[in-house]
Amino acid sequence: MEVVESAVNAEHKSVQLPDMRAEVISAVRALSDREYQQRVWIDRQYPSPGYYDDFTLNVNVLDDAAVLDDPNSAVGFTLASDEEARAMADLAVSINEVLAAVGSESPDSAFLGSPLWGDVLDAAKNALRVLTA
Template sequence: MRAEVVGAVRALSDPEHQKRVWIEHEYPSAGYFEDFTMNVNILDDAAVLDRPHETIGYTLASADEAEAMGRLAERIDAVLSSAGDNAADQRIITDPLWETVVDAARAALQLLTLHG
């Protein structure tokens, strides 16, 4: 599950990837699919957005990681409030608040990759 979380956070941290894969649908292989919703669902399924501290020792390795995921959750909630819960990926990644999601994801990714 941790690998899935790291992959989702990595996707949220990379605007070039988002544009190429989520918007232009340039997938790395046949049968591949990925978008914003899929990545958020992975994080939701792992409970690292709504209950990050409860996942320490399972999916997350430290309180620092949990706090970073909590900040990412706040930023995702803010952009969804701004863009709309059912907004298309293009609308989400062009929202003025999107950069805060990318920044929070980068910070979380840095911590997540310190611990493998």
Template sequence: MRAEIIASVRALADPAYQRRVWIGREYPSPDYYDDLTLTVNILYDDTTVLADPQAALGRTLSSDAEVAAMSRLADELTRALDEVGRDEPDERYLASPVWPGVVDAASAALDVLTAGK
């Protein structure tokens, strides 16, 4: 599960990837698929790491710094989902003035999640 979390956070931290894969549908292999909805589902529903970062401590998160970083990401991503709308196409999120906050929070979270690795 932690690997899925890191992969999802990495996708949120990389605008070039988002444009190439989520918008352009340029997948690295025939059986590959990714988009914002899948990323959100992994982080909120499947792993619940953004739904309740504190509860993930000791399961998929290993430190208070990771909890804090994921809490910030949850705040930014929830803000984007609320402001843009839950059922909008990925293009609308990437064009939103709040999206850079998501990318910044994801970059910071990725740094913490992969520190020392």
């Protein structure tokens, strides 16, 4: 029985940092939702007192979780599979392109107004789909 359980556990890659994974998923969700971004990041209509969110905060969450610079190294920690790592790598490319084009110190409205923002939304939607499958 023990051998069978070990084989099953080896096949299913679990994550060692489930709380950090939840933060990653939350950040990716925010990056995938254009209506949320307009409402919260631009119009500052927060869902509750003391709440804050913006583009920089979400990128910082992903940076802190090390899923942008080297997503493959996050597999087993905050990411559960190579497919998730590929999806995060694609998101990282899109984020880096918009940061380079717009400038990292720009307001959120500049990012959302960039012609490259659609690529961020698409990559984030795909990453969210993969992370929550």
